[in-house]
Structure formats: C-alpha cells, structure tokens
Amino acid sequence: MTGSDIPSSFRLAYVPGVTPTKWVRVWQERLPHTPLELVQATAADATGLLVDGAADAGLVRLPVDRSVLSAIPLYTETTVVVIPKDHVATAAEEVSLDELSDEIVLHPLDDVLGWETLPGRPAFERPATTADAVELVAAGVGVLLVPQSLARLHHRKDLTYRPVREAPESRVALSWPEAETTPDLVEEFIGIVRGRTVNSTRGRVAADRQRPTEKAKDKAKDKRAGGSGGARQKPAAGGRSGKRTAGRSGQGGKHTGGPGSKRGKPRGR
Known part of the structure; x- marks a missing residue:
C-alpha cells in the first residue's frame, strides 16, 4: 500500500458502556499519522452507522446482522x-x-x-x-x-x-461492513484488539509506515560497512614485487642476482 492509498482517518463507532481507550492508545502509537475518530452511537444505531458507511468499524453489542456485517466477539459482560x-x-x-x-x-x-x-x-x-x-x-x-x-x-x-x-448477558464485539476484502485499516484495528504485535504479517499499514525508517537504517549500515572495510586501499610500497619474488622463488624460478645467485663477475681473459 502506498502513502496516497492510506485513508486520512479511521472512524470507530462505540456504544455506551464500551471503553476503547486502550486500543486507541495503541493505534496512536502505531499509526501516528492516521487519526482515529471516535463516533458515539446508541446500541440501536451503531450497526446502521456501519452499514451506511458513517463509520469504518464499531465496538457494538451482539447480535448484529451477519448478512451485512462481520463481527469478532471480544468479551461478555456480567x-x-x-x-x-x-x-x-x-x-x-x-x-x-x-x-x-x-x-x-x-x-x-x-x-x-x-x-x-x-x-x-x-x-x-x-x-x-x-x-x-x-x-x-x-x-x-x-x-x-x-x-x-x-x-x-x-x-x-x-x-x-x-x-x-442466571441472567442474560451482553456480548461486545468489533464489527465492520461485510466485504470480500477487509480494508487495511480495519485489519490493523483487528490486530490491535487481538493483541498482535506491530511486526505481525497482518499489521500491514503499520509496517508500511515503518518501512522508510528501516530502509534508512539499512542504508546507513551499508554505508558504514563500505567505509570501514569495503573501499579499495593502495598496497604498501614493495608489496607486489615482494609477493612476486617470493612466489617465483617458491616455484623454483630463476634468480636475477639475489643473495643465492650462482652468477659472479665475468672472468678476465
């Protein structure tokens, strides 16, 4: 997902009695550039907001119409x-x-x-x-x-x-409009309420937000590695000739006047 494809905000409806504070806090830490807008709704009106597109997801009370809404039960109240x-x-x-x-x-x-x-x-x-x-x-x-x-x-x-x-109980769920593909920001919020880490494979939006920083770190790391050991350095003086001489000597090559040479001064006639 590119930056231009990411919506400017995420709208979360919630019904009376539900406290989304802890999930909102995690959202703000992971996606600081994507505001989360809280939309208050009555229990009766919350599902209508989702169906009409006035909210992207909602913390609602079950049951909901599963033919038009998806839902993940979160907890049951006393x-x-x-x-x-x-x-x-x-x-x-x-x-x-x-x-x-x-x-x-x-x-x-x-x-x-x-x-x-x-x-x-x-x-x-x-x-x-x-x-x-x-x-x-x-x-x-x-x-x-x-x-x-x-x-x-x-x-x-x-x-x-x-x-x-023995009294009936109310179940709270995260719900969103039914679709073939779950929107990325909804998927991100699902991960938050389910306790997924930011590095989870399903945390796509948060991962996209962090990629530029990770790339910058990798680039800096490569640059440091190249500066310390990756650049070519000039050989020490005499290094090449010393290596060749040693190589030829070790291979039984002819000497050209070294200390062990058998050639001396020419004899006079």
Missing part, C-alpha cells in the same frame, strides 16, 4: 441489578432472579439484554432510556438490570449494584 444503597439486597455479594420476583423491574426501551421473560413485576410504563430508568431507581420506583459497564457509566452516589446469577 449482568447486575442497580439498587438503592439501603436496599436489602446490598447485604449479599450477588442475587438470583428469584430474589427479584417481588420487585418492580424497569425495562427501558434501549435495553440490551434481550429478555425473553423479564423477572419481577413490570412497571406501568417503560422508561425511554437506561439513564431515565436509573433516575427512577434513585426515586425508589423499582430496580434495573443492565450490563455492569452501564451501571458504572450511570453511577450515582445513592445507588449501587450487585451481580445477578
């Missing part, structure tokens, strides 16, 4: 019940669904747990959002079951939460 701090359930480390049978259990319209049968007693009206439901819990109207990350997101000093056994 389901908790949000309750007032003076609620009797605070005495236990966790509660069961049966223990909520006498409670009014709020069911917001943006619920992400996908209940088949909601435990407890239903409220007269469904709250529009999880944030609205949390306000009703604080007012003593009922209790709320949500993924733990949403309980933390909507934390209040007068509320707490406890894990719930």
Whole structure:
C-alpha cells in the first residue's frame, strides 16, 4: 500500500458502556499519522452507522446482522441489578432472579439484554432510556438490570449494584461492513484488539509506515560497512614485487642476482 492509498482517518463507532481507550492508545502509537475518530452511537444505531458507511468499524453489542456485517466477539459482560444503597439486597455479594420476583423491574426501551421473560413485576410504563430508568431507581420506583459497564457509566452516589446469577448477558464485539476484502485499516484495528504485535504479517499499514525508517537504517549500515572495510586501499610500497619474488622463488624460478645467485663477475681473459 502506498502513502496516497492510506485513508486520512479511521472512524470507530462505540456504544455506551464500551471503553476503547486502550486500543486507541495503541493505534496512536502505531499509526501516528492516521487519526482515529471516535463516533458515539446508541446500541440501536451503531450497526446502521456501519452499514451506511458513517463509520469504518464499531465496538457494538451482539447480535448484529451477519448478512451485512462481520463481527469478532471480544468479551461478555456480567449482568447486575442497580439498587438503592439501603436496599436489602446490598447485604449479599450477588442475587438470583428469584430474589427479584417481588420487585418492580424497569425495562427501558434501549435495553440490551434481550429478555425473553423479564423477572419481577413490570412497571406501568417503560422508561425511554437506561439513564431515565436509573433516575427512577434513585426515586425508589423499582430496580434495573443492565450490563455492569452501564451501571458504572450511570453511577450515582445513592445507588449501587450487585451481580445477578442466571441472567442474560451482553456480548461486545468489533464489527465492520461485510466485504470480500477487509480494508487495511480495519485489519490493523483487528490486530490491535487481538493483541498482535506491530511486526505481525497482518499489521500491514503499520509496517508500511515503518518501512522508510528501516530502509534508512539499512542504508546507513551499508554505508558504514563500505567505509570501514569495503573501499579499495593502495598496497604498501614493495608489496607486489615482494609477493612476486617470493612466489617465483617458491616455484623454483630463476634468480636475477639475489643473495643465492650462482652468477659472479665475468672472468678476465
């Protein structure tokens, strides 16, 4: 991939409760010249952003439509019940669904747990959002079951939460539009969330970014090697004649007046 082929930015959608901070940090270290834009989206709207091209990939809650989106499950969240701090359930480390049978259990319209049968007693009206439901819990109207990350997101000093056994759970996944070939920047982000190193064969974009630096290092290395031992040097004075004389002497060649020569002065007549 050439520099001109690399998009100017990468758009990542994420839903409430998901914290992409650690992956964004790795992205900034590996691809400092390719900005990552975070796009906030509700759980219901996130997949639409991906399908419409408003985001390149997204951290979403499953399920998604696998006919139009690819997805890699990342982790499963614990389901908790949000309750007032003076609620009797605070005495236990966790509660069961049966223990909520006498409670009014709020069911917001943006619920992400996908209940088949909601435990407890239903409220007269469904709250529009999880944030609205949390306000009703604080007012003593009922209790709320949500993924733990949403309980933390909507934390209040007068509320707490406890894990719930046998409750449905929410799974978070990395998703992107289905295509025959996965875009390079999406592939790069997949590698980051999966823990691949920068030298991985699939880390193509980061590798391309680093190649000029590596080539420069190799070139400098070759230059240093050529300067110290690769350049031709003049032979020492007498070096060639000394080698030839020694070679001929060793091969039984004729001498031309050396110390061992048998020829002397010519005899006078």
